[in-house]
Amino acid sequence: MSNKEKIKVGFIGLGGRGSGVCSDTFADMVDMDVEIAAICDFFEERVNTIAEKLVGKNIPKPFCTTNYKELLEQDIDAVVILSSWSTHIDIAIEAMEKGIYVGLEVGGVYAMNDCWRLIEAHERTGSQLMFLENCCYGQRELMALRMFREGVFGEVVHCSGSYSHDLRSEITDGKEKKHYRLGNYINRNCDTYPSHDVGPMMKILDINNGNRFVTLSSFASCAKGLKDYIKRHKEPDDPLQMLEFKQGDVITTVITCANGETIQLTLDTTLPRFYSREFTVRGTKGSYFGLCDAVFLEGEHDEFEGSAKGHNLYKNGNEFANRYCHPLWHNYTPRGGHGGMDWHVFRAFVESAKKNARPPIDVYDAASIMCLTVLSEQSIAKGGAPMDVPDFTRGKWYQRKDIDFDNPYNLDRQYPLAEYVF
Amino acid sequence: MSNKEKIKVGFIGLGGRGSGVCSDTFADMVDMDVEIAAICDFFEERVNTIAEKLVGKNIPKPFCTTNYKELLEQDIDAVVILSSWSTHIDIAIEAMEKGIYVGLEVGGVYAMNDCWRLIEAHERTGSQLMFLENCCYGQRELMALRMFREGVFGEVVHCSGSYSHDLRSEITDGKEKKHYRLGNYINRNCDTYPSHDVGPMMKILDINNGNRFVTLSSFASCAKGLKDYIKRHKEPDDPLQMLEFKQGDVITTVITCANGETIQLTLDTTLPRFYSREFTVRGTKGSYFGLCDAVFLEGEHDEFEGSAKGHNLYKNGNEFANRYCHPLWHNYTPRGGHGGMDWHVFRAFVESAKKNARPPIDVYDAASIMCLTVLSEQSIAKGGAPMDVPDFTRGKWYQRKDIDFDNPYNLDRQYPLAEYVF
Numbered sequence: 001m002s003n004k005e006k007i008k009v010g011f012i013g014l015g016g017r018g019s020g021v022c023s024d025t026f027a028d029m030v031d032m033d034v035e036i037a038a039i040c041d042f043f044e045e046r047v048n049t050i051a052e053k054l055v056g057k058n059i060p061k062p063f064c065t066t067n068y069k070e071l072l073e074q075d076i077d078a079v080v081i082l083s084s085w086s087t088h089i090d091i092a093i094e095a096m097e098k099g100i101y102v103g104l105e106v107g108g109v110y111a112m113n114d115c116w117r118l119i120e121a122h123e124r125t126g127s128q129l130m131f132l133e134n135c136c137y138g139q140r141e142l143m144a145l146r147m148f149r150e151g152v153f154g155e156v157v158h159c160s161g162s163y164s165h166d167l168r169s170e171i172t173d174g175k176e177k178k179h180y181r182l183g184n185y186i187n188r189n190c191d192t193y194p195s196h197d198v199g200p201m202m203k204i205l206d207i208n209n210g211n212r213f214v215t216l217s218s219f220a221s222c223a224k225g226l227k228d229y230i231k232r233h234k235e236p237d238d239p240l241q242m243l244e245f246k247q248g249d250v251i252t253t254v255i256t257c258a259n260g261e262t263i264q265l266t267l268d269t270t271l272p273r274f275y276s277r278e279f280t281v282r283g284t285k286g287s288y289f290g291l292c293d294a295v296f297l298e299g300e301h302d303e304f305e306g307s308a309k310g311h312n313l314y315k316n317g318n319e320f321a322n323r324y325c326h327p328l329w330h331n332y333t334p335r336g337g338h339g340g341m342d343w344h345v346f347r348a349f350v351e352s353a354k355k356n357a358r359p360p361i362d363v364y365d366a367a368s369i370m371c372l373t374v375l376s377e378q379s380i381a382k383g384g385a386p387m388d389v390p391d392f393t394r395g396k397w398y399q400r401k402d403i404d405f406d407n408p409y410n411l412d413r414q415y416p417l418a419e420y421v422f
Numbered sequence: 423m424s425n426k427e428k429i430k431v432g433f434i435g436l437g438g439r440g441s442g443v444c445s446d447t448f449a450d451m452v453d454m455d456v457e458i459a460a461i462c463d464f465f466e467e468r469v470n471t472i473a474e475k476l477v478g479k480n481i482p483k484p485f486c487t488t489n490y491k492e493l494l495e496q497d498i499d500a501v502v503i504l505s506s507w508s509t510h511i512d513i514a515i516e517a518m519e520k521g522i523y524v525g526l527e528v529g530g531v532y533a534m535n536d537c538w539r540l541i542e543a544h545e546r547t548g549s550q551l552m553f554l555e556n557c558c559y560g561q562r563e564l565m566a567l568r569m570f571r572e573g574v575f576g577e578v579v580h581c582s583g584s585y586s587h588d589l590r591s592e593i594t595d596g597k598e599k600k601h602y603r604l605g606n607y608i609n610r611n612c613d614t615y616p617s618h619d620v621g622p623m624m625k626i627l628d629i630n631n632g633n634r635f636v637t638l639s640s641f642a643s644c645a646k647g648l649k650d651y652i653k654r655h656k657e658p659d660d661p662l663q664m665l666e667f668k669q670g671d672v673i674t675t676v677i678t679c680a681n682g683e684t685i686q687l688t689l690d691t692t693l694p695r696f697y698s699r700e701f702t703v704r705g706t707k708g709s710y711f712g713l714c715d716a717v718f719l720e721g722e723h724d725e726f727e728g729s730a731k732g733h734n735l736y737k738n739g740n741e742f743a744n745r746y747c748h749p750l751w752h753n754y755t756p757r758g759g760h761g762g763m764d765w766h767v768f769r770a771f772v773e774s775a776k777k778n779a780r781p782p783i784d785v786y787d788a789a790s791i792m793c794l795t796v797l798s799e800q801s802i803a804k805g806g807a808p809m810d811v812p813d814f815t816r817g818k819w820y821q822r823k824d825i826d827f828d829n830p831y832n833l834d835r836q837y838p839l840a841e842y843v844f
Contacts, residue, residue, distance in 0.1 A: 154650060157643040157693070158672035166725050217639055217806045221579040221704075222682030228576060228706040250580035250704060252676050252686050254806065260644030264674050264686075271579070271704055272720035274735060282643075282672060282693055284650040292714035292736065298694035303588050313696060314714065314736045384639045384676065386806040 004354045008037035010076040010100075012068045012091055013083030014046040017105060021082060023053040025342050028335045030059050034350055038063035040071040042083075072098050078353040080132070080346075081105060084180055085192075089114040096127035101353040103132050103346075104366060106195040108373025112390070115367035115374075119392050122363040130349050130359030131366035133199035135277060136405075137344035140317060141200035142326035144281045144288045148204050152297065152324070153283030156204055161197030161290065162266035162278040168229040171270075172240055181269075185247035189220050190377035191267040194253065195369045197277055198265055199361065204281060208364045209402040211259045213389035218376035220248025225270030245270075253376055255389070258397075265372075293317035360405040367392040426776045430459035432498040432522075434490045434513055435505030436468040439527060443504060445475040447764050450757045452481050456772060460485035462493040464505075494520050500775040502554070502768075503527060506602055507614075511536040518549035523775040525554050525768075526788060528617040530795025534812070537789035537796075541814050544785040552771050552781030553788035555621035557699060558827075559766035562739060563622035564748035566703045566710045570626050574719065574746070575705030578626055583619030583712065584688035584700040590651040593692075594662055603691075607669035611642050612799035613689040616675065617791045619699055620687055621783065626703060630786045631824040633681045635811040640798035642670030647692035667692075675798055677811070680819075687794075715739035782827040789814040 011022040018041070026034055036054060039062050041047050047064045055061050063074050068091055072079070078101040081088045085107040095102045109115055122129055135141060147153055171179045184192055205211050223245045230240045251267040266278070279290035286297035294313040295301075301313060321329075332347075334340030352359040368389070375387040391397060433444040440463070448456055458476060461484050463469050469486045477483050487493050490513055494501070500523040503510045507529040517524045531537055544551055557563060569575055593601045606614055627633050645667045652662045673689040688700070701712035708719035716735040717723075723735060743751075754769075756762030774781040790811070797809040815822060 155646045157646050157670075158674075215806060217641070217676070217808075219639070219676045219678060219684050221684040224577045224579050224706050248579075248684075249706075250684060252580075252684055254639070254641045254674050254676065256641060256806065262641050262643040262670075262672060262674055264688075266686075268704075271706060271709065272723075272725075273704075273709055273718050274716075274723070274725045282690075282695075284647050284671075284693060287693065287695055289713065291711065294696075296695050301694075301696070303694075303696050384637060384678065384808040386639075 004077065006033045006035060007077040007350065007353050008035045008075060010038035010040070010071050010074060010079040011036070012040045012071060012079060012081050013088070013105070014039060014041035014050050015082070018082035019046065019050055021080060021342070021346070023050050023057075025335070025346050026080075027054060027057055027059055029346075029350060033354060036062045037076045038065070038071045038074045040065045040068050042066055069094070072100065077101060078103065078349075080349070085184075086110065089118065092129060093117055093121040096121040096125050096129060099125065099127055101356060102127065102129040103349045104129055105132050106193075107370070108192050108194065109370040110374065112371055112374050115371045115390070115392065118363055119367055128352070128356065128359055129363040129366055130352060131195070131361045131369060132345055132349060133195045133361055133369070134338055134341040134345040135196040136199045136203060136361060137328065137341045137348070138200065138277070138279070139321055139326075139329050139340070140288070140290060140293070141279055142328060143317075143321045143324050144279065145200070145203055146326045147286070147288070147320070147324045148281065148283070150324070152286055153281060153288075154285030156261065156281055156283045158262050158264070158282040159201040159204065160264040160278065160280040161201065162268055162276065163193050163196045164266065164268040164273055164276045164278060166271065166273050166275070167269040168226060171226065172230055172234065185226065185245050185270070186243060187246060188377060189246045189248055189380050190373055191218060191251045191253050191265060192373055193267060194265055194372045194376070197279065198255075198263065198369060198372065200279060201263055202365060202368070203402070203405050205257055205259075205261055205263070206402065207257070208368060208393055208397050209400045210398060211257050211261070212391055212393070212397045213255050213368060214258050215256045215386040216253060216372060216375040216379060216389055217384050217386045218251060218253040218379040219384050220380045221250040223248050223270070225249040229270070251376065251380075253372070255372070288317070295320040358403055360403060364392050426499065428455045428457060429499040429772065429775050430457045430497060432460035432462070432493050432496060432501040433458070434462045434493060434501060434503050435510070435527070436461060436463035436472050437504070440504035441468065441472055443502060443764070443768070445472050445479075447757070447768050448502075449476060449479055449481055451768075451772060455776060458484045459498045460487070460493045460496045462487045462490050464488055491516070494522065499523060500525065500771075502771070508532065511540065514551060515539055515543040518543040518547050518551060521547065521549055523778060524549065524551040525771045526551055527554050529792070530614050530616065531792040532796065534793055534796050537793045537812070537814065540785055541789055550774070550778065550781055551785040551788060552774060553617070553783045553791060554767055554771060555617050555783055555791070556760055556763040556767040557618040558621045558625060558783060559750065559763045559770070560622065560699070560701070561743055561748075561751050561762065562710070562712060562715070563701055564750060565739075565743045565746050566701065567622070567625055568748045569708070569710070569742070569746045570703065570705070572746070574708055575703060575710075576707030578683065578703055578705045580684050580686075580704040581623040581626065582686040582700065582702040583623065584690055584698065585615050585618045586688065586690040586695055586698045586700060588693065588695050588697070589691040590648060593648065594652055594656065607648065607667050607692070608665060609668060610799060611668045611670055611802050612795055613640060613673045613675050613687060614795055615689060615691075616687055616794045616798070619701065620677075620685065620791060620794065622701060623685055624787060624790070625824070625827050627679060627681075627683055627685070628824065629679070630790060630815055630819050631822045632820060633679055633683070634813055634815070634819045635677050635790060636680050637678045637808040638675060638794060638797040638801060638811055639806050639808045640673060640675040640801040641806050642802045643672040645670050645692070647671040651692070673798065673802075675794070677794075710739070717742040780825055782825060786814050
């Protein structure tokens, strides 16, 4: 296994997400172990803007192209694919076929076969793919993971979470270039975006490493949020006024797992609300409730300290995020976006790519997450019928062991360690 | 329609709940419009205790019996049935057949036919049955109902809620008389207790009055909480150590409605946690989130004031419970248990019984709620298959109009009224 000191990275897709990842997060790694070797977007203007921004940071101008196939021909070790949901699968497969280490930005798929094609490309070529789910590295999510691993929650039987983010303004604001979700929301009805909530749960529930998703059932509320928003906030002659949306405002999904745990997910993006991932872990000795950022532990908390009476539990997440600070957040100060999660996920990607090793969120995890969108669409279309979740490991799940997911920096992750307890 | 000034009430079932309802809540109404005419329990000791307690309060000793059939032979106008889940249906039907106005304490059923039998008894005899769901009268629930009726939430597309109550100690504490849930949890696997969460939603969603439940899907996590609790908290030779439980720790249920709304319910009673009903109403202009007791209104709150950043929303429920105080809570000071909800639900029962009128939570509502337990059991047994919810109104739901549910005291419920806005 190679272990490069520095890797050459290409970037495909320089929209809102891609431009920040490339010219901020990865630019911050140029003095460490990354060379920004090549950049690509369908729109030349975007490529030029990023190239200028990099040069302005005294970073050598990368190879620039509007054709991703040209980028994949360059001498690069790894590629970060941040293009649209409808293009990133084909690009990822082509990259794997060229032996390039792939980082794939999150999103669902449109057809189950795309998940199998990712698996086949990996198994045929031996190339690795990491699914870049930053929320797996969220501070609260890793706090909960550490607490679970130390047995603080006891046995975990249920997890829930959501992608709750009011996107009404974002979706309807684009003038000429319409937001990518707009077409999805006009034509589809499903959990288009399950990875931020389900990703971190998979690590606690050992999905694909001793456990697996078995069934998925999904339910959509009626679709009123976007239409109502457009009616009230856009001009009467705005073409948006003509649109009808299939996408329900609240998508509720339940997954059952081979070891008996249940998972409940919510997609909630077209109603007014505050942002929350509602990351929740329920165990026999304790729980974390993301919506009210509360840890509840048997023996430490009283049932009526909670929401019913004194409300004292609310926001004690801060206290526990210190007490059970995960080594990644304790030992490394993240730079870059989304409160530091981005730094951690992209560092895990770079460290894995340098070793050309199995990444902490691998191609089987990617397929297991991305397929949920298609299954959600099918289940909703069938009135909530439970759908079988494919076993992308083809039977290997009950013998596979997770690699050291939350230890990409080769930390000695033997906790509890006294110094973590503030 | 009769309109009695005072009604004679009988009570069947004087366990934990029944004794409080009879000798506290109804005893407080004796100087108003209630005569406690007869009391009954299978255990004579309980009957004697309550009789003594009433006499101690200078209330005339009621007719006492251990045979409910004897009680139903007495000259009573109404009966409150607080006996076990497995007996209260038969008793309710017998009472209706005798023309007695029935109040039925909450709980699910064991067989769908019992719901139909209630409907048939009502339609055959004309006797009324009120389902005594106190949480319909909760302060936050009625705040949300008022806000909804005033249009503050816009169109409501989704509701969620739970019965989240750590009952591990209660269930395992009985020595000779085992807790009634114990047998259920050993033998069944379902949402045994959906009424506290779904009841209040039905009023917002106009269930049985222009809308109805269409499908139910239910999912059970593995059952580890009770066994783990017993192992850690009971003596090694306690017979409880031998028990296995079928009841999953977290039951997740999704209901779809005829008008396109979705409902998500959770039963969560065998893991350590704080009490919450998590009553949540999601609309196109605003929402209430029970878990963190937060109102979020478009234009008034910012999405990042919420849990993601400042946490300023938490607990603003108090502020809104004042601003949108429901007339029932504004004009009447409740006495008795469960923070006042009991007072309101039993006052609604008494007011309805005095008029012998259709009650605010009627026999169709009762059947619609109680059947959810059976459907949940069936859906879980079928791997989450969606079950059809019967239309107990047999087609009348889309023409039926709700009676003035939250106005049992004949309030002039024209709001907004200036005096309600503190």
